[in-house]
Amino acid sequence: MAFLSNPIGKKMLMALTGVILFLFLVAHLLGNTTVLGGPGWINAYAEHIHSAMFAPLLWAARVVLLACLGLHIALGTLLFLENTKAAPTKGTFVTYKEAGLSSRTMFYTGLLILAYLIYHLLHFTLHSVHTSLSVSAFPPDAEGRPDLFRSIALSFQRPGIAGTYLLAMAIVCLHTFHGVFSSLQTLGLPGKASLPVLKRAGQVLATLLAAGFALVPVAVLTGWINL
């Protein structure tokens, strides 16, 4: 365990789990785009990934992601506490030159994302909040599949729910805006010439990802997607 007792070792595992979680978000976003294709697409997609053929894969992915999430949170908290101890006060007049809002709020945005994640899972996976809007509350669609499309559209027609999701995406953007590049830097990827390019690319990627997720509630709110 010498690797994990070293400050760089801890950061590396943190970065690696972060990258895996980000790749999951990319896959999740690709799945979400089926909403834009209408009820036929998203319902077929949802039925497909929940089918017996994909069940082992789905559960394997869930176990890996949960392990990554647990490690990411545990190491993040440990590093946050150690770093706070190393820097009890930074003086009376602190001016930041390179550190932006994103890098300075990583721990807090991380906590907010965890809170959102729990809410999101209760909403669309475990169906224990907004039960009147959950898939099981609606009759199957014309093809006899669970009508996820109706659940999504009716959920986001409520400004409160849509607003919560949009706010959460802003926080995810803030977290990954620093997180994507920071992971690559910790894993030792950048060279002299590629460092500024990777930094910018990470920021662009984070913004695009959050914007992509925000597209679904926005599309419902503006009436682009309706029943």
Place this chain on the structure above:
Amino acid sequence: MRFHLKVWRQEGPEAPGRFFDYDVDDVIPEMSLLEMLDKLNEELIKKGTPPIVFESDCREGICGTCGMVVNGSAHGPQPKTTTCEIRMRHFQDGETITIEPFRAAAFPVQKDLLVERAGLDKVIQAGGYTSAYTGTHADANAILVPKDDQEYAMDAAACIGCGACVAACPNSSAMLFVAAKIAHLGTLPQGMPEEPKRALSMTEVMQEEGFGACSNHFECQAVCPKGIQVETIARLNRAFLKASLKRRA
């Protein structure tokens, strides 16, 4: 020129400190910040007040002894400049200048602006030796080093170990300092054989001495008086990973 100073003063390591206000008149624009403090100290001594304690040695930006946080910035507002190299013409006449010590748990304040930076020396000690033949010195070009490697090692070797990176880092991490040493020694043939050991031991001791871990804020790069680049940190991370894999094997 005249200035209003707010200087952090603290009796000893355990004593509580606070800012004291001083007015300094007849400052010559060509004076360095330290010379301005010298002038103030002479006036304080004449008044029978204990002078402000601060460290300095070469006063030409090569020794890394001086260092204080000036207007919220380690080594002051001028980029790639040590405290001793800042001239008073870089400030506005009549300006209020705030001066406080480098802050980090690993840099306990001893008195006023003087902090204990022995933690950095411990990190250097942990780095160990480099393989070099003793006896008669070798021919100048006996070991050929590619030009790019020479330049890279030289840029990293510019680190004067002042600790500004630690002072500026929101985590008080010494990663830029360690990365500079690793990059400097590991790029040259004489230092290359011990690089894995060095990367592991220096980062371990860094943590033991109470420095934080790197969050890639890059505040260090912004204040480094010698322009050490954060790319060296990526290089250190690679060296650490290689060394860890090697240790496993």
